[in-house]
Amino acid sequence: MNGTTAVITGGTRGIGRAVAERFAENGATVVIGARDGGEVTETVGALETRLESATEGDGGNVSENESVSVPGTAAGVRTDVRDEYDVERLVETASRAGTSSGIDTVVAAAGVYHGDPGRTPIDQESYTRFDDHAGINGRGVFATIREAIPHLNDGARVLVPTGVVASEAKSGYGSYAVSKAVAEAVVRGFAADTEYTVGCLDPGQVATELTDGAGRDPDDVAPMFVWAATDAPEAELDGGVLGLREWKNATR
Numbered sequence: 001m002n003g004t005t006a007v008i009t010g011g012t013r014g015i016g017r018a019v020a021e022r023f024a025e026n027g028a029t030v031v032i033g034a035r036d037g038g039e040v041t042e043t044v045g046a047l048e049t050r051l052e053s054a055t056e057g058d059g060g061n062v063s064e065n066e067s068v069s070v071p072g073t074a075a076g077v078r079t080d081v082r083d084e085y086d087v088e089r090l091v092e093t094a095s096r097a098g099t100s101s102g103i104d105t106v107v108a109a110a111g112v113y114h115g116d117p118g119r120t121p122i123d124q125e126s127y128t129r130f131d132d133h134a135g136i137n138g139r140g141v142f143a144t145i146r147e148a149i150p151h152l153n154d155g156a157r158v159l160v161p162t163g164v165v166a167s168e169a170k171s172g173y174g175s176y177a178v179s180k181a182v183a184e185a186v187v188r189g190f191a192a193d194t195e196y197t198v199g200c201l202d203p204g205q206v207a208t209e210l211t212d213g214a215g216r217d218p219d220d221v222a223p224m225f226v227w228a229a230t231d232a233p234e235a236e237l238d239g240g241v242l243g244l245r246e247w248k249n250a251t252r
Contacts (some may be wrong), residue, residue: 001072001105001230002027005098009144010110014208015161018218019107019225024051024072026226027182031094033079033087033161034110040076047074066147073097081110081140085146095151102153105229107145108160108183112136113176120174130175138182145190145198161227162200162241184241186202191239199237201228204244213223227251 010016011032024030024047032047034040050070079090094103114120133135145158152158164171166180181224184200190199200228204226205215224247232242232250 004104004107005029008095008107011220012043016109018222020220027100028072033090034075037078042075043124082135084143106158118172122174125174133175133179158198197238200241202243
């Protein structure tokens, strides 16, 4: 990912933060967005420290023909994905952050889950929770992709984390499942209507605040996003959903 620019919403926690770290370690200029400005500042500082350590430790012997990743850089913008003007400011900042203009990768990882996973039946869902799930997990994905489109470079890829609840009936996931289904429909729409590769990634259950810490470590699935941003088959990713099986089969 040397020399590329990536913008990541939800980049201060969970999957978003792990992906930001992995992208930057692989040479990308990473610009993160999240609602809490303090968390954005803290995460960017932690990323910069991590990258400085990687640079200082990169003194090993490298053969003439060996491809290496030079650690990238990190920046951040306080961003509420429910506000398209916040998102516009984020992507405009990202488009100017790299060594060349434009954006090469978008990861729309901002998300929210109100309630206990698996214990929020939709017939008991409040209108407030429904609206916030839809606003962040659905409309937020739409705003992120829509605002990024004018800044995308040729060959750019847009990645949206998803899960099985978006397409299968699972008891107890309420309007969260509805919002993830909306996000997948948004992805299919952009894949059909634009020349860019826009797809979903299903990393399975990941240990984040949304899952009460149950599942895989985000660091363990972050490489899946590097693969999707660089090597995943375009025809399979565009408008589709790639999961752990596809990633592991391709990289074993």
